Amino acid sequence: MSTVPDTAADSAAAPETKSGGQEQQKLPLLALLALATAVFITCLTETLPAGLLTAMSDDLRVSESATGQTVTIYxxxxxxxxxxxxxxTAGWRRKGLLLAAMAGFALANTVTAVSSVYELTMVARFVAGVAAGLAWALLAGYARRLAPVHLQGRAIAIAMAGIPVALSIGVPAGTFLGEALGWRVAFLSMTALTVVLLLWIFAAVPDYPGQERGERPKMLRTLRIPGVTPVLFVTLVFVLAHTILYAYIAAFLDDLGLDDSTGLVLLVFGAASLASIWIVGAQIQHRLRSLTIAGALLVAVAAALLAVVSDTTALVYVAAVLWGLGWGGVPTLLQTAVGDAGGESADAAQAMLVTLWNVAMAGGGIIGGILLDVAGSESFPWTVLLLLLPVIAVVLYARGAGFPATRQVSQDVGPEPS
Structure with missing residues (x-):
């Protein structure tokens, strides 16, 4: 993702009509759905081993815990x-960069599917993670750039819809496919989907230039831009809180005697997440701050329910709904917030967000495992509540920059796709 084009071009002026007014631009749905599919592939590639753990460990002749590290190395x-x-890659043309990132997924998933050597599988998973780092730093900015300013939030919401779809539908479907035809077929199916996506991107997604060398910002200098640090802090802690519970939800439900309901609980969570994305996409232009606060509060209420009344099955599902409603729009909110705060350094800010997001995911897996061994799964919701307190406090504090009540985006005309 480039900075100047991805921010300035976000707000390209709408074409004038014969009457001298402005014609409201529409979202390029075909291109945005291609980005959503890229997000889906990125997210599913990361999480798919979780549903295929036993079969993969048998074929690779290693323990399940060792196979689980394929997620960590990613x-x-x-x-x-x-x-x-x-x-x-700041100076690279955007379309070529996106195609290169997705080609990396095709390569990594193919090697994973055919490998019978654990070390080679781990190398392939690391390559997939590298491709993901590039893709995640690029996709939100690409979605912003494809849309007129008043529809940027909705554009990012469409692109980020690939996350809950992957978690609620993709992982169960991949697990079913792996059980029916073998885990290697599941990964080869990901390769096939990626090849289709490469053709889709080539045909439907417009190209944009990268940045001139003199315009590229220094990464660490971006931290001094007002608003960037609060958004990055919220990202780190919010994602950490979510991951601690999500990564071990099966263990948590098993301790409640609901081990057979894990798939259904995740389906409810995923459906609520999709609803959250729709709500955020419709309201983010004018309510970014309030939506972020509401999301954190909803996840906190869900955690409180799981902590206090988890012995009531119906309330577990209520908590899953609240959790999904609170969490589903968070990727859109944080990507938009850091892009707005970063301004001309949006690419650096997005890259930092991606890095901290994955640090938080890895940390959530580690901390959750320690908590499970030391304090039991009942400690998860209380930990989530504790972590969300500073999240809410920082969002409330960063009202001037980071999480303003109304998005402030430049209305200057940016470069057209070429």
Whole structure:
């Protein structure tokens, strides 16, 4: 993702009509759905091993815990490379960069599918994480750039819809496919989908230039821009809180005697997340701050329900609904907030967000595992509540920059796609 084009071009002026007014631009749905599919592939590639753990460990002749590290190495690859790769490719044309990132997924998933050597599988998963770091830093800015300013939030919401779809539908479907035809078929299916997506991007997604060398911002200098640091803090802690519970939801439900209901609980969570994305996309232009606060509060209420009344099955499902409603729009809200705050340094800010997001995911897995061994799964919702307190406090504090009541976006005309 480039900075000047991805921010200035976000607000390209609508064409004038014969009457001298402005014609309201529409969202390029075909291009945005291609980006949503890219997000879907990115998210599903990361989480798919969780549903295929036993079969993969048998074929690779390693323990399930060792196979579980295929998820960890993916997150490490993303966290280590998102910032340097974003800086190194700032001058690349956007479409070619997106195609390269998705081609990386096709390669990594193919190698994963055919490998019988654990070490080679881990290398392939690391490569997939590298491709993800590049893709995540690029996709939100691309979605912003495709839309007129008044529809930017909705554009990002459409692109980010790939996340809950992957978690609520993609993982169960991939698990079913793996059980029916073998786990290798599940990964090869991801490759096939990626090849289709490459053709889709080539045909339907417009191209944009990268940045001139003199215009590229320094990464660390971005932290001094007002509003960027609060958004990054909220990202780190909010994602950490969510991951601690989400990564071990099966263990939590098992301790409640609901081990057979994990799939249904996740389906309810995913459906509520999709509703949340729709709400956020419709309201983010004027209510970014209030939506972020509401999201954190809803997740906190869900955690409180799970902590206090989790012995009532119906309330567990109520908590899943509230959790999904609170969490589903968070990726859109945070990507939009950091892009707005970063301004001409939006690409650097997005790369930092991607890095911290994956650090939080890896940290959530580690901390959740420690909590499970030391304090039991009942500690998860209380930990989520504790972590969400500073999240809410920082959002409330950053009313001037980071989480303003109304988005402030430049109305200057940006470059057209070429």
């Amino acid at each position: 997150a490490i690859g993303t966290a280590l490379t998102a910032i340097p790769l974003t800086a190194a």
